[in-house]
Amino acid sequence: MDNTITQLVYLISAWLFVSGIKQLSSPATARSGNARASMAMLLAIVVTLLSNEILDWTTVVAAVVAGAVIGGALARYIQMTAMPQLVAVFNGFGGGASAAVAAAEFVRAGGAGPSLGVGVGVTIVLSTLIGAVTFSGSLIAFGKLQGVVTGKPVTFPLQKTFNALLFLLVLVAGASLAHVGVAGGVAPLFGMGGLEISGPFFLALVVGALILGVLLVIPIGGADMPVVVSLLNSYSGIAAATTGFVLNNYILIIAGSLVGAAGLILTQLMCKAMNRSLGNVAFGAFGTEGQTAKAKTGQRPVRDADAEQVAMVLAYAGSVAVVPGYGLAVAQAQHELKKVCDLLEERGVTVRFGVHPVAGRMPGHMNVLLAEADVSYDKLLDLDDINAEFDTTDVVLIVGANDVVNPAARDPDSVIAGMPILDVDKARTVIVMKRSLSPGFAGIDNDLFYMDRTLMFFGDAREQMSELVREVREA
Protein backbone atom coordinates (compact mmCIF):
# COMPACT_ATOMS: atom_id res chain seq x y z
CA MET A 1 0.00 0.00 0.00
CA ASP A 2 1.07 3.55 -0.68
CA ASN A 3 3.03 5.07 2.16
CA THR A 4 0.97 8.25 2.05
CA ILE A 5 -2.22 6.28 2.53
CA THR A 6 -0.65 4.41 5.43
CA GLN A 7 0.30 7.68 7.08
CA LEU A 8 -3.17 9.10 6.56
CA VAL A 9 -4.74 6.03 8.13
CA TYR A 10 -2.33 6.41 11.07
CA LEU A 11 -3.54 10.00 11.37
CA ILE A 12 -7.15 8.85 11.59
CA SER A 13 -6.08 6.29 14.14
CA ALA A 14 -4.32 9.01 16.20
CA TRP A 15 -7.44 11.14 16.10
CA LEU A 16 -9.53 8.18 17.29
CA PHE A 17 -7.09 7.51 20.14
CA VAL A 18 -7.23 11.10 21.41
CA SER A 19 -10.99 11.47 21.08
CA GLY A 20 -11.51 8.01 22.56
CA ILE A 21 -9.50 8.94 25.65
CA LYS A 22 -11.42 12.17 25.87
CA GLN A 23 -14.68 10.21 25.99
CA LEU A 24 -13.27 8.25 28.92
CA SER A 25 -13.69 11.37 31.05
CA SER A 26 -17.40 10.87 31.57
CA PRO A 27 -19.09 7.67 32.78
CA ALA A 28 -21.84 8.17 30.19
CA THR A 29 -19.48 8.15 27.20
CA ALA A 30 -16.59 6.10 28.59
CA ARG A 31 -17.64 2.82 27.05
CA SER A 32 -17.85 4.20 23.53
CA GLY A 33 -14.52 5.97 24.15
CA ASN A 34 -12.91 2.64 24.88
CA ALA A 35 -14.52 1.14 21.79
CA ARG A 36 -13.19 4.04 19.75
CA ALA A 37 -9.66 3.53 21.05
CA SER A 38 -9.85 -0.18 20.21
CA MET A 39 -11.03 0.72 16.70
CA ALA A 40 -8.02 3.00 16.41
CA MET A 41 -5.77 0.11 17.36
CA LEU A 42 -7.41 -2.28 14.91
CA LEU A 43 -7.11 0.27 12.12
CA ALA A 44 -3.41 0.81 12.85
CA ILE A 45 -2.76 -2.93 12.94
CA VAL A 46 -4.59 -3.66 9.69
CA VAL A 47 -2.93 -0.86 7.75
CA THR A 48 0.46 -1.91 9.09
CA LEU A 49 -0.05 -5.48 7.93
CA LEU A 50 -1.21 -4.32 4.48
CA SER A 51 1.52 -1.77 3.94
CA ASN A 52 4.47 -3.87 5.03
CA GLU A 53 5.84 -6.84 3.26
CA ILE A 54 5.06 -9.76 5.55
CA LEU A 55 7.38 -12.64 4.68
CA ASP A 56 6.03 -15.10 7.18
CA TRP A 57 2.28 -14.80 7.67
CA THR A 58 2.06 -18.07 9.60
CA THR A 59 4.26 -16.85 12.44
CA VAL A 60 2.59 -13.44 12.60
CA VAL A 61 -0.95 -14.81 12.63
CA ALA A 62 -0.07 -17.56 15.11
CA ALA A 63 1.50 -15.01 17.48
CA VAL A 64 -1.49 -12.67 17.25
CA VAL A 65 -3.97 -15.51 17.85
CA ALA A 66 -1.96 -16.80 20.82
CA GLY A 67 -1.81 -13.33 22.37
CA ALA A 68 -5.49 -12.65 21.73
CA VAL A 69 -6.57 -15.94 23.30
CA ILE A 70 -4.44 -15.42 26.42
CA GLY A 71 -5.39 -11.76 26.81
CA GLY A 72 -9.06 -12.40 26.13
CA ALA A 73 -9.24 -15.25 28.62
CA LEU A 74 -7.53 -13.16 31.33
CA ALA A 75 -9.88 -10.25 30.71
CA ARG A 76 -12.97 -12.45 30.67
CA TYR A 77 -12.38 -14.52 33.77
CA ILE A 78 -10.51 -12.22 36.13
CA GLN A 79 -12.29 -11.27 39.34
CA MET A 80 -12.90 -7.57 39.80
CA THR A 81 -11.01 -7.64 43.11
CA ALA A 82 -7.92 -8.84 41.21
CA MET A 83 -8.02 -5.93 38.76
CA PRO A 84 -4.84 -4.23 40.08
CA GLN A 85 -2.82 -7.41 39.44
CA LEU A 86 -4.19 -7.75 35.95
CA VAL A 87 -3.42 -4.14 35.07
CA ALA A 88 0.11 -4.69 36.36
CA VAL A 89 0.58 -7.80 34.21
CA PHE A 90 -0.78 -6.14 31.06
CA ASN A 91 1.48 -3.19 31.75
CA GLY A 92 4.47 -5.47 32.01
CA PHE A 93 3.66 -7.12 28.69
CA GLY A 94 3.33 -3.72 27.02
CA GLY A 95 6.78 -2.75 28.28
CA GLY A 96 8.16 -6.16 27.40
CA ALA A 97 6.86 -5.88 23.84
CA SER A 98 8.55 -2.49 23.39
CA ALA A 99 11.83 -3.86 24.71
CA ALA A 100 11.57 -6.92 22.45
CA VAL A 101 11.03 -4.76 19.38
CA ALA A 102 13.98 -2.54 20.26
CA ALA A 103 16.14 -5.60 20.87
CA ALA A 104 15.13 -7.07 17.52
CA GLU A 105 16.08 -3.79 15.84
CA PHE A 106 19.40 -3.90 17.63
CA VAL A 107 20.16 -7.40 16.42
CA ARG A 108 19.28 -6.40 12.90
CA ALA A 109 21.35 -3.21 13.08
CA GLY A 110 24.28 -5.11 14.58
CA GLY A 111 24.50 -7.13 11.42
CA ALA A 112 24.12 -4.09 9.22
CA GLY A 113 27.42 -2.47 10.10
CA PRO A 114 28.32 1.17 10.69
CA SER A 115 25.29 2.60 8.95
CA LEU A 116 23.47 3.12 12.22
CA GLY A 117 23.21 6.74 13.32
CA VAL A 118 23.61 8.10 16.84
CA GLY A 119 19.93 8.95 17.04
CA VAL A 120 18.77 5.41 16.34
CA GLY A 121 21.41 4.04 18.71
CA VAL A 122 20.23 6.24 21.57
CA THR A 123 16.58 5.42 20.97
CA ILE A 124 17.22 1.67 20.80
CA VAL A 125 19.02 1.87 24.12
CA LEU A 126 16.31 4.00 25.77
CA SER A 127 13.51 1.87 24.43
CA THR A 128 15.18 -1.33 25.66
CA LEU A 129 15.99 0.21 29.04
CA ILE A 130 12.52 1.63 29.76
CA GLY A 131 10.73 -1.40 28.34
CA ALA A 132 12.78 -3.86 30.39
CA VAL A 133 12.38 -1.84 33.62
CA THR A 134 8.62 -1.71 33.00
CA PHE A 135 8.52 -5.45 32.35
CA SER A 136 10.32 -6.65 35.48
CA GLY A 137 8.94 -3.86 37.68
CA SER A 138 5.38 -4.71 36.67
CA LEU A 139 5.91 -8.39 37.34
CA ILE A 140 7.12 -7.59 40.87
CA ALA A 141 4.14 -5.27 41.34
CA PHE A 142 1.92 -8.14 40.18
CA GLY A 143 3.62 -10.45 42.69
CA LYS A 144 3.05 -8.01 45.52
CA LEU A 145 -0.60 -7.44 44.62
CA GLN A 146 -1.22 -11.16 44.20
CA GLY A 147 0.54 -11.91 47.47
CA VAL A 148 3.26 -14.02 45.83
CA VAL A 149 5.87 -11.43 46.80
CA THR A 150 5.63 -9.84 50.25
CA GLY A 151 3.54 -6.68 50.34
CA LYS A 152 5.91 -5.21 52.91
CA PRO A 153 8.71 -2.95 51.75
CA VAL A 154 11.87 -4.99 51.11
CA THR A 155 14.98 -3.03 51.99
CA PHE A 156 18.65 -3.81 52.41
CA PRO A 157 21.65 -1.71 53.46
CA LEU A 158 23.00 0.73 50.87
CA GLN A 159 19.99 0.03 48.66
CA LYS A 160 19.90 3.51 47.14
CA THR A 161 23.66 3.47 46.50
CA PHE A 162 23.36 0.08 44.87
CA ASN A 163 20.47 1.21 42.69
CA ALA A 164 22.34 4.34 41.68
CA LEU A 165 25.45 2.32 40.75
CA LEU A 166 23.39 -0.16 38.80
CA PHE A 167 21.65 2.65 36.96
CA LEU A 168 25.03 4.17 36.16
CA LEU A 169 26.28 0.82 34.87
CA VAL A 170 23.23 0.46 32.66
CA LEU A 171 23.75 3.97 31.36
CA VAL A 172 27.41 3.29 30.59
CA ALA A 173 26.52 0.13 28.73
CA GLY A 174 23.82 2.04 26.89
CA ALA A 175 26.03 5.01 26.09
CA SER A 176 28.76 2.78 24.73
CA LEU A 177 26.23 1.04 22.54
CA ALA A 178 24.70 4.26 21.38
CA HIS A 179 27.95 5.24 19.75
CA VAL A 180 28.39 8.15 22.11
CA GLY A 181 31.47 6.88 23.89
CA VAL A 182 32.16 7.68 27.52
CA ALA A 183 34.60 10.58 27.93
CA GLY A 184 36.06 9.62 24.59
CA GLY A 185 37.45 6.46 26.15
CA VAL A 186 35.09 3.78 25.01
CA ALA A 187 35.22 3.02 21.35
CA PRO A 188 32.00 3.46 19.45
CA LEU A 189 31.00 -0.15 19.43
CA PHE A 190 28.05 -0.01 17.15
CA GLY A 191 29.07 -0.99 13.70
CA MET A 192 32.73 -1.33 14.55
CA GLY A 193 32.73 -5.02 15.06
CA GLY A 194 29.09 -5.87 14.75
CA LEU A 195 27.32 -8.11 17.18
CA GLU A 196 30.41 -9.93 18.43
CA ILE A 197 31.59 -6.86 20.30
CA SER A 198 28.39 -4.99 21.05
CA GLY A 199 26.38 -8.09 21.96
CA PRO A 200 27.72 -8.48 25.51
CA PHE A 201 27.14 -4.79 26.18
CA PHE A 202 23.58 -5.10 25.00
CA LEU A 203 23.06 -8.14 27.18
CA ALA A 204 24.45 -6.20 30.15
CA LEU A 205 22.00 -3.42 29.37
CA VAL A 206 19.03 -5.79 29.28
CA VAL A 207 20.00 -7.73 32.42
CA GLY A 208 20.87 -4.53 34.29
CA ALA A 209 17.55 -2.93 33.33
CA LEU A 210 15.60 -6.03 34.40
CA ILE A 211 17.31 -6.07 37.81
CA LEU A 212 16.75 -2.33 38.14
CA GLY A 213 13.01 -2.80 37.56
CA VAL A 214 12.89 -5.37 40.36
CA LEU A 215 14.90 -3.20 42.76
CA LEU A 216 12.81 -0.11 42.10
CA VAL A 217 9.57 -1.84 43.05
CA ILE A 218 10.47 -4.19 45.94
CA PRO A 219 11.07 -1.41 48.51
CA ILE A 220 7.56 -0.08 47.94
CA GLY A 221 4.83 -1.26 50.29
CA GLY A 222 1.31 -2.45 49.53
CA ALA A 223 -0.61 0.75 50.20
CA ASP A 224 1.71 2.73 47.95
CA MET A 225 0.82 0.48 45.03
CA PRO A 226 -1.55 3.01 43.41
CA VAL A 227 1.48 5.21 42.78
CA VAL A 228 3.62 2.38 41.45
CA VAL A 229 0.95 1.01 39.14
CA SER A 230 0.35 4.51 37.73
CA LEU A 231 4.06 5.11 37.26
CA LEU A 232 4.61 1.78 35.51
CA ASN A 233 1.63 2.58 33.31
CA SER A 234 3.37 5.78 32.31
CA TYR A 235 6.64 3.92 31.64
CA SER A 236 4.92 1.45 29.32
CA GLY A 237 3.66 4.38 27.26
CA ILE A 238 7.05 6.08 27.15
CA ALA A 239 8.63 2.77 26.15
CA ALA A 240 6.22 2.49 23.21
CA ALA A 241 6.94 6.10 22.22
CA THR A 242 10.71 5.53 22.21
CA THR A 243 10.16 2.43 20.09
CA GLY A 244 8.37 4.78 17.70
CA PHE A 245 11.57 6.84 17.53
CA VAL A 246 13.53 3.68 16.68
CA LEU A 247 11.15 2.68 13.91
CA ASN A 248 10.38 6.19 12.71
CA ASN A 249 6.72 5.49 13.32
CA TYR A 250 4.40 8.39 14.19
CA ILE A 251 1.46 6.41 15.52
CA LEU A 252 3.69 4.62 18.04
CA ILE A 253 4.96 7.96 19.30
CA ILE A 254 1.51 9.52 19.52
CA ALA A 255 -0.22 6.60 21.24
CA GLY A 256 2.79 6.01 23.49
CA SER A 257 3.01 9.59 24.67
CA LEU A 258 -0.74 9.73 25.35
CA VAL A 259 -0.32 6.79 27.71
CA GLY A 260 2.83 8.31 29.19
CA ALA A 261 0.93 11.50 29.97
CA ALA A 262 -2.04 9.60 31.44
CA GLY A 263 0.22 7.60 33.73
CA LEU A 264 2.10 10.68 34.88
CA ILE A 265 -1.09 12.57 35.71
CA LEU A 266 -2.39 9.65 37.74
CA THR A 267 0.97 9.32 39.50
CA GLN A 268 0.85 12.99 40.48
CA LEU A 269 -2.74 12.71 41.69
CA MET A 270 -1.89 9.67 43.81
CA CYS A 271 1.14 11.36 45.36
CA LYS A 272 -0.95 14.42 46.13
CA ALA A 273 -3.60 12.25 47.77
CA MET A 274 -0.94 10.96 50.16
CA ASN A 275 0.82 14.29 50.55
CA ARG A 276 4.10 12.63 49.61
CA SER A 277 6.59 13.25 46.87
CA LEU A 278 7.30 10.64 44.24
CA GLY A 279 10.82 10.31 45.66
CA ASN A 280 9.43 9.61 49.11
CA VAL A 281 7.15 6.88 47.76
CA ALA A 282 9.95 5.35 45.69
CA PHE A 283 12.60 5.36 48.40
CA GLY A 284 10.74 6.10 51.63
CA ALA A 285 9.92 2.46 52.44
CA PHE A 286 7.03 3.83 54.46
CA GLY A 287 5.89 1.99 57.55
CA THR A 288 9.09 0.17 58.33
CA GLU A 289 11.70 1.03 60.90
CA GLY A 290 10.57 2.47 64.21
CA GLN A 291 7.16 3.61 63.14
CA THR A 292 5.37 0.39 64.00
CA ALA A 293 6.83 0.47 67.49
CA LYS A 294 4.94 3.67 68.21
CA ALA A 295 1.61 1.95 67.81
CA LYS A 296 0.21 1.07 71.20
CA THR A 297 -2.96 -0.69 70.22
CA GLY A 298 -5.48 -2.18 72.58
CA GLN A 299 -4.31 -0.06 75.50
CA ARG A 300 -7.31 2.22 75.49
CA PRO A 301 -10.96 1.21 75.82
CA VAL A 302 -13.11 1.02 72.72
CA ARG A 303 -16.86 0.67 72.31
CA ASP A 304 -17.52 -2.74 70.87
CA ALA A 305 -20.80 -3.32 69.04
CA ASP A 306 -22.52 -6.35 67.54
CA ALA A 307 -24.50 -6.60 64.32
CA GLU A 308 -27.81 -5.92 66.01
CA GLN A 309 -26.62 -2.66 67.57
CA VAL A 310 -24.98 -1.52 64.34
CA ALA A 311 -28.14 -2.36 62.38
CA MET A 312 -30.21 -0.26 64.78
CA VAL A 313 -27.93 2.74 64.46
CA LEU A 314 -27.95 2.48 60.66
CA ALA A 315 -31.65 1.77 60.25
CA TYR A 316 -32.76 4.76 62.29
CA ALA A 317 -30.31 7.22 60.75
CA GLY A 318 -31.37 9.89 58.28
CA SER A 319 -28.17 9.82 56.28
CA VAL A 320 -25.33 7.31 56.05
CA ALA A 321 -21.93 7.75 54.40
CA VAL A 322 -20.02 4.58 53.59
CA VAL A 323 -16.22 4.77 53.45
CA PRO A 324 -14.75 1.71 51.71
CA GLY A 325 -11.10 0.69 51.98
CA TYR A 326 -8.81 -2.11 50.86
CA GLY A 327 -10.36 -4.36 53.53
CA LEU A 328 -13.58 -4.36 51.50
CA ALA A 329 -11.71 -5.72 48.48
CA VAL A 330 -9.83 -8.32 50.53
CA ALA A 331 -13.04 -9.61 52.11
CA GLN A 332 -14.95 -9.33 48.79
CA ALA A 333 -17.77 -7.77 50.78
CA GLN A 334 -18.98 -5.34 48.13
CA HIS A 335 -22.13 -7.27 47.20
CA GLU A 336 -23.20 -7.71 50.82
CA LEU A 337 -22.51 -4.04 51.43
CA LYS A 338 -24.76 -3.16 48.52
CA LYS A 339 -27.56 -5.26 50.02
CA VAL A 340 -27.28 -3.40 53.31
CA CYS A 341 -27.39 -0.08 51.46
CA ASP A 342 -30.44 -1.15 49.45
CA LEU A 343 -32.28 -2.11 52.62
CA LEU A 344 -31.39 1.22 54.20
CA GLU A 345 -32.58 3.13 51.18
CA GLU A 346 -35.86 1.23 51.21
CA ARG A 347 -36.31 2.59 54.72
CA GLY A 348 -35.69 6.12 53.45
CA VAL A 349 -32.12 6.50 54.62
CA THR A 350 -29.89 8.56 52.32
CA VAL A 351 -26.81 6.50 51.48
CA ARG A 352 -23.68 7.82 49.85
CA PHE A 353 -20.13 6.62 49.44
CA GLY A 354 -16.97 8.59 50.21
CA VAL A 355 -14.01 7.28 48.25
CA HIS A 356 -10.48 8.36 49.02
CA PRO A 357 -8.24 8.62 45.92
CA VAL A 358 -5.73 6.08 47.25
CA ALA A 359 -8.23 3.67 48.82
CA GLY A 360 -7.30 0.21 47.57
CA ARG A 361 -4.38 -0.83 45.45
CA MET A 362 -4.79 1.24 42.31
CA PRO A 363 -6.42 4.53 41.37
CA GLY A 364 -10.19 4.14 41.37
CA HIS A 365 -10.05 0.60 42.78
CA MET A 366 -13.05 1.09 45.12
CA ASN A 367 -15.17 2.64 42.39
CA VAL A 368 -14.76 -0.45 40.24
CA LEU A 369 -15.72 -2.78 43.09
CA LEU A 370 -18.80 -0.74 43.93
CA ALA A 371 -19.76 -0.50 40.28
CA GLU A 372 -19.49 -4.28 40.12
CA ALA A 373 -21.89 -4.50 43.05
CA ASP A 374 -24.30 -2.31 41.05
CA VAL A 375 -23.91 0.90 43.04
CA SER A 376 -24.93 3.88 40.93
CA TYR A 377 -21.87 5.99 40.17
CA ASP A 378 -23.55 9.28 41.10
CA LYS A 379 -23.57 8.06 44.70
CA LEU A 380 -19.78 7.77 44.73
CA LEU A 381 -18.41 11.05 46.04
CA ASP A 382 -14.76 11.99 45.96
CA LEU A 383 -12.76 13.46 48.82
CA ASP A 384 -13.76 17.13 48.63
CA ASP A 385 -17.42 16.51 47.94
CA ILE A 386 -17.95 14.04 50.76
CA ASN A 387 -15.90 16.10 53.23
CA ALA A 388 -18.36 18.93 52.79
CA GLU A 389 -21.13 16.57 53.88
CA PHE A 390 -19.81 14.86 57.01
CA ASP A 391 -21.01 17.69 59.30
CA THR A 392 -24.57 16.84 58.43
CA THR A 393 -24.16 13.06 58.20
CA ASP A 394 -25.70 10.93 60.92
CA VAL A 395 -23.65 7.78 60.57
CA VAL A 396 -20.37 6.97 58.83
CA LEU A 397 -19.79 3.30 58.10
CA ILE A 398 -16.09 2.59 57.52
CA VAL A 399 -15.39 -0.76 55.89
CA GLY A 400 -11.77 -1.87 55.99
CA ALA A 401 -10.19 1.57 55.76
CA ASN A 402 -7.76 3.00 58.28
CA ASP A 403 -5.04 5.49 57.36
CA VAL A 404 -7.29 7.50 55.03
CA VAL A 405 -9.63 8.28 57.96
CA ASN A 406 -6.95 8.81 60.61
CA PRO A 407 -7.29 12.26 62.21
CA ALA A 408 -3.57 12.06 63.06
CA ALA A 409 -3.03 13.52 59.58
CA ARG A 410 -3.95 16.88 61.11
CA ASP A 411 -1.15 16.54 63.68
CA PRO A 412 2.01 18.11 62.24
CA ASP A 413 4.23 15.61 64.12
CA SER A 414 2.56 12.51 62.69
CA VAL A 415 4.15 10.43 59.93
CA ILE A 416 1.04 10.99 57.85
CA ALA A 417 0.91 14.73 58.64
CA GLY A 418 -0.76 16.72 55.90
CA MET A 419 -2.23 13.74 54.07
CA PRO A 420 -5.72 14.65 52.85
CA ILE A 421 -8.16 12.50 54.82
CA LEU A 422 -11.88 11.88 54.94
CA ASP A 423 -13.14 13.91 57.92
CA VAL A 424 -15.33 11.11 59.22
CA ASP A 425 -14.91 12.23 62.84
CA LYS A 426 -17.23 15.14 62.09
CA ALA A 427 -20.21 12.81 61.68
CA ARG A 428 -22.57 12.16 64.56
CA THR A 429 -21.74 8.47 64.87
CA VAL A 430 -18.84 6.51 63.39
CA ILE A 431 -18.98 2.75 62.86
CA VAL A 432 -15.70 1.06 62.05
CA MET A 433 -15.88 -2.38 60.51
CA LYS A 434 -12.48 -3.96 60.85
CA ARG A 435 -10.80 -7.23 61.73
CA SER A 436 -8.90 -5.87 64.72
CA LEU A 437 -7.40 -2.71 66.15
CA SER A 438 -4.14 -3.33 64.32
CA PRO A 439 -2.64 -0.25 62.69
CA GLY A 440 -2.88 0.40 58.98
CA PHE A 441 -0.07 0.61 56.47
CA ALA A 442 1.44 3.74 58.01
CA GLY A 443 1.97 1.75 61.21
CA ILE A 444 0.32 4.25 63.54
CA ASP A 445 -2.59 4.01 65.92
CA ASN A 446 -5.89 5.61 64.96
CA ASP A 447 -7.53 7.90 67.55
CA LEU A 448 -10.79 7.59 65.68
CA PHE A 449 -11.30 4.11 67.13
CA TYR A 450 -11.29 5.42 70.71
CA MET A 451 -13.76 8.26 70.30
CA ASP A 452 -16.94 8.19 72.37
CA ARG A 453 -18.99 8.41 69.21
CA THR A 454 -17.24 5.46 67.58
CA LEU A 455 -18.57 1.93 67.54
CA MET A 456 -16.11 -0.83 66.64
CA PHE A 457 -17.69 -3.67 64.68
CA PHE A 458 -15.00 -6.33 64.64
CA GLY A 459 -14.77 -9.32 62.31
CA ASP A 460 -14.49 -10.38 58.70
CA ALA A 461 -16.18 -7.73 56.58
CA ARG A 462 -18.12 -10.21 54.47
CA GLU A 463 -19.48 -12.31 57.35
CA GLN A 464 -20.32 -9.24 59.38
CA MET A 465 -21.98 -7.63 56.42
CA SER A 466 -24.24 -10.70 55.84
CA GLU A 467 -25.05 -10.58 59.52
CA LEU A 468 -25.93 -6.91 59.08
CA VAL A 469 -28.22 -7.65 56.12
CA ARG A 470 -30.30 -9.93 58.37
CA GLU A 471 -30.37 -7.49 61.27
CA VAL A 472 -31.29 -4.45 59.18
CA ARG A 473 -34.11 -6.42 57.61
CA GLU A 474 -35.52 -7.15 61.07
CA ALA A 475 -34.90 -3.69 62.49
Added chain:
Amino acid sequence: MGELLILLYIFVLATLAGREVISKVPPTLHTPLMSGANAISGIAIIGALVVTGSADELWVKALGTAGIVMATINVVGGFMVTDRMLQMFRKR
Protein backbone atom coordinates in the same frame (compact mmCIF):
# COMPACT_ATOMS: atom_id res chain seq x y z
CA MET B 1 14.37 19.85 9.77
CA GLY B 2 15.83 16.47 10.58
CA GLU B 3 13.65 13.41 10.94
CA LEU B 4 14.55 13.06 14.63
CA LEU B 5 13.38 16.61 15.30
CA ILE B 6 10.03 15.96 13.66
CA LEU B 7 9.62 12.89 15.85
CA LEU B 8 10.48 14.98 18.90
CA TYR B 9 7.88 17.59 17.93
CA ILE B 10 5.24 14.88 17.63
CA PHE B 11 6.25 13.40 20.97
CA VAL B 12 6.03 16.71 22.84
CA LEU B 13 2.76 17.79 21.22
CA ALA B 14 1.10 14.42 21.75
CA THR B 15 2.16 14.46 25.41
CA LEU B 16 0.62 17.92 25.84
CA ALA B 17 -2.56 16.80 24.09
CA GLY B 18 -2.69 13.77 26.38
CA ARG B 19 -2.27 15.93 29.46
CA GLU B 20 -5.08 18.23 28.39
CA VAL B 21 -7.50 15.46 27.57
CA ILE B 22 -6.79 13.27 30.57
CA SER B 23 -6.59 15.83 33.35
CA LYS B 24 -10.39 16.06 33.31
CA VAL B 25 -11.05 12.39 34.05
CA PRO B 26 -12.97 12.08 37.36
CA PRO B 27 -11.62 9.78 40.12
CA THR B 28 -14.53 7.38 39.56
CA LEU B 29 -13.04 6.46 36.19
CA HIS B 30 -9.39 6.27 37.17
CA THR B 31 -9.19 2.49 36.92
CA PRO B 32 -10.86 2.22 33.48
CA LEU B 33 -8.69 5.12 32.30
CA MET B 34 -5.63 3.30 33.47
CA SER B 35 -6.54 -0.04 31.93
CA GLY B 36 -7.70 1.65 28.72
CA ALA B 37 -4.47 3.61 28.49
CA ASN B 38 -2.69 0.39 29.25
CA ALA B 39 -4.28 -1.27 26.25
CA ILE B 40 -3.19 1.65 24.09
CA SER B 41 0.42 1.18 25.20
CA GLY B 42 0.16 -2.15 23.40
CA ILE B 43 0.60 -0.04 20.24
CA ALA B 44 4.07 -1.55 20.33
CA ILE B 45 2.33 -4.35 18.42
CA ILE B 46 2.75 -2.20 15.29
CA GLY B 47 6.49 -2.27 15.78
CA ALA B 48 6.46 -5.98 16.53
CA LEU B 49 4.49 -6.71 13.34
CA VAL B 50 6.85 -4.68 11.17
CA VAL B 51 9.94 -6.27 12.68
CA THR B 52 8.62 -9.83 12.59
CA GLY B 53 7.12 -9.50 9.15
CA SER B 54 10.40 -8.49 7.56
CA ALA B 55 12.66 -10.68 9.70
CA ASP B 56 15.17 -12.88 7.93
CA GLU B 57 17.32 -13.73 10.94
CA LEU B 58 16.26 -16.22 13.59
CA TRP B 59 16.89 -13.92 16.56
CA VAL B 60 15.06 -11.01 15.03
CA LYS B 61 12.09 -13.21 14.30
CA ALA B 62 12.12 -14.75 17.78
CA LEU B 63 12.22 -11.36 19.53
CA GLY B 64 9.60 -9.95 17.19
CA THR B 65 7.27 -12.89 17.74
CA ALA B 66 7.63 -12.57 21.51
CA GLY B 67 6.81 -8.89 21.03
CA ILE B 68 3.65 -9.68 19.07
CA VAL B 69 2.41 -12.15 21.67
CA MET B 70 3.04 -9.80 24.60
CA ALA B 71 1.60 -6.76 22.84
CA THR B 72 -1.51 -8.65 21.71
CA ILE B 73 -2.16 -9.87 25.26
CA ASN B 74 -1.86 -6.24 26.34
CA VAL B 75 -4.12 -4.88 23.60
CA VAL B 76 -6.88 -7.51 23.50
CA GLY B 77 -6.92 -8.12 27.26
CA GLY B 78 -6.70 -4.42 28.06
CA PHE B 79 -9.57 -3.26 25.85
CA MET B 80 -11.77 -6.21 26.81
CA VAL B 81 -11.32 -5.82 30.55
CA THR B 82 -11.87 -2.06 30.29
CA ASP B 83 -15.12 -2.69 28.47
CA ARG B 84 -16.12 -5.24 31.09
CA MET B 85 -15.54 -2.67 33.80
CA LEU B 86 -17.23 0.19 32.01
CA GLN B 87 -20.43 -1.71 31.37
CA MET B 88 -20.79 -1.95 35.14
CA PHE B 89 -20.65 1.82 35.59
CA ARG B 90 -24.31 2.67 35.43
CA LYS B 91 -26.48 5.39 36.82
CA ARG B 92 -29.78 4.41 38.28
